[in-house]
Amino acid sequence: MEKKEERNELIVESFCKAWNNLDVNYLEDYLNKDFVYSSQMVLTDINGSDNYLSYLKGKFKAIKEGNNGVTAEIGYWNNSPCLILIQQLENAERAVYSERKKMPDGTIEITPVFSNEKGAVITFEFEDNKVKSAIMCVVHPTINQVKRTGVFPI
Secondary structure: OOHHHHHHHHHHHHHHHHHHHOOHHHOHHHEEEEEEEEEOOOOOOEEOHHHHHHHHHHHHHHHHHOOOOEEEEEEEEOOEEEEEEEEEEEEEEEEEEEEEEEOOOOOEEEEEEEEEEEEEEEEEEEEOOEEEEEEEEOOOOOHHHOEEEEEOOO
């Protein structure tokens, strides 16, 4: 394995540790100053590592105070390491997709799907041994589209 690939894996491992311990200190050394965070669920980006760390501190605080725990796993998307997040929900919520079933009369019945967990994938762009950008993905790629490792760094 190339040193660059090993370094990228170590960086994603640190992101997983941050999420699994709800502690941004694992990330501080791995973000470019011009770091950009995007989410497929939010219209605006977070620009700058300091702004992202501040945002993440607030998110981690809310998770600690709530009843919906989160776990982070190392995964791979397009042969690059990514982070898989699974949040356990106290109450089932409607999923972003529905189940479709073809009825005998040829019509399609659409039924909402409810789940006690939410999943997301965070993909990364690396530059100079740091993270240049991260994208929170819930639409594409999904957890079912990435290679899971079963590794949950703590």
